[in-house]
Amino acid sequence: MRFIDEAIIRVSGGHGGPGCVSFRRETFAPRGGPDGGDGGDGGSVSFQATHQLGTLQDFRFKRVYDAPAGMHGSGSNKAGRDGEDIVIPVPVGTVIRDAASGELLVDFVKDGQTWVACKGGRGGKGNAHFVSSTHQAPKFAQPGEVGEARELKLELKLLADVGIIGFPNAGKSTLISRISHARPKIADYPFTTLTPNLGVVQMPDLKTFVVADIPGLVEGAHRGLGLGHKFLKHIERTGLFLHVLDGTKLLEDATRPDADLDETIEHLIERYQIIRRELGLFNEKLLHKPEILVINKVDLLESDPQLVEKARLALRNRIASIRGDHPHGQEPFVISAVSGKGIQELLFAVHAEIQEHRSGARRDVRVRLPDDEDIRS
Ligand SMILES: Nc1nc2c(ncn2[C@@H]2O[C@H](COP(=O)(O)OP(=O)(O)OP(=O)(O)O)[C@@H](O)[C@H]2O)c(=O)[nH]1
Ligand SMILES: [Mg+2]
Structure with a gap:
């Protein structure tokens, strides 16, 4: 998958606060000197x-960033407070250009790297600054x-x-959300995810890989039902699919009055096949992709461990x-995304699969930072 996220935003530094015109007024100094303080800097x-961010989604909702102005200076040589600086987080890999000219301004290649886009205006000097031998009482x-x-x-650009x-x-x-820093919305109803989420998974050896979570698929997705189909193109080029099955469906079926174990397991397999059919109807090639199957929500199935094991074997x-x-597939994994059970083992299997994939023909499947050629084109 290759995401090209783009956003055009407007940023401005705060206005410098105006300097103050003021004269000292005390009982014994009725015509005291000028004491107007400086304005604060914007x-x-x-x-x-x-690394906490994976996309530029946030900029779809907020496009204008104005830093606060500096405060007025005041009498008694009091300087105005500086406007607060704004620091906008962006994902590593972001490139910033001037929107009008296209000139490359900065390429964020590492975590923590910063760049000042706009300086605030300097605060104005108060009248106390402008005293001279010929000008004892400046009124400006x-x-x-x-x-x-x-x-x-x-x-x-991310893959x-x-x-x-x-x-x-x-x-x-x-x-x-369990395996990466991605924090997508999670809720107990279908179609919670409306656009793909990317997450970077960090392994103990500090190697990383990028995972994409797309909206759920439903039967008929290829005809436009649901949302997921539209986003399949984003994962067309990934090296691996993680196919997540909801294990609680097993329990639902198994606790029906007329429940039959074989039928229950058959239902789960049918659900797996529905998704595969949709993949195939979108693009036959997706069926060739290596895939790891997981039965999720096993924390809710503790009352019936045999059922889970039977389903896994089937x-x-x-x-x-x-x-x-x-036939390229792995043993199904049994996990709980909530409790974390089985996740470590799963990640090692995923990582091994990806490394194999990367060392194979398609070396392009990895996070890719924009290079010079991209920047010119
Ligand atoms: N008990 C339990 N609940 C889980 C587990 N994983 C997910 N859930 C719950 O299942 C519901 C759906 O989770 P999501 O992660 O939003 O599901 P999704 O597959 O992203 O759903 P869509 O975005 O609609 O496609 C939420 O209420 C989760 O808390 C699990 O391992 N155990
Ligand atoms: Mg979701």
Whole structure:
């Protein structure tokens, strides 16, 4: 998957506070000297790169960043307070250009890197500054300078290694929030996720990979039902699918009055196949992709561990025939995205699969920072 996130925003430094015109007035100094203080400097606007963010989504909701102005100076030589500086977090990998000219201004390549986009205006000097031998009582002060302002274009290019797929409500977003810094909305109803989320997973050896959580798929997705289909193109080029099945469906089926164990397990397999059919109808090639299957929400199935194990074995035994001539698959994992059970093992398996994939033909599947060529084009 290759996300090109873009945002155009306007930033401006705060206006410098005006200097003050004031004269000392005390009982014994009726015509005291000028004591107007300086205005405060306007706040600046800067950017700071962070691994905590994966996209430029935030800039869709807030496009204007004005730093506060400096305060007025006042009498008794009191300087006005400086306007506060604004620091805008952006994902590592973000490139910032001048929106009008396209000129490259900064390329954020590492966590914590900062860049000042706009300085605030300097505060005006108060009249106390302008005393001279010929001018003992200046009745003027500086107004304070205007802060810098500019329009910026932010761009971010990311490639995801893993696409998380499954029915709505299966726990895909919960999983990505468990394994990465991504913080997507999670809720107990379908179609919570409306746009893809990216998360960077850090392994103990400090190697990383990028995971994409897309909106849930439903039967008929290829005909435009639900949301997920639209986003399949984003995960078309990932090296691996993590297919999440909601384990509580097993329990729902197993606790029906006329429940039959084989049928219950058959239902789960049917759900797995529905998603695969949708993948195939979108693009046959997606069926060839390596895939790891997980049964999620196992914390809710503790009352019936045998059921889970039976389902896992049945899935394992049937995967080969379901996948037909696309047999590349792993043993199903049993996890709880909420309690964390099984997650470590899963991540190691995912990582191993990705490394294999990266060392194979498609070396392009990794987080890629924009290079010079991209910047010119
Ligand atoms: N008990 C339990 N609940 C879970 C687990 N994983 C997810 N949930 C719950 O399942 C519900 C759906 O979780 P989400 O992560 O929003 O599901 P999703 O697959 O992203 O759903 P969509 O975005 O609608 O496709 C939430 O109420 C989660 O708290 C789990 O391992 N155990
Ligand atoms: Mg979701």
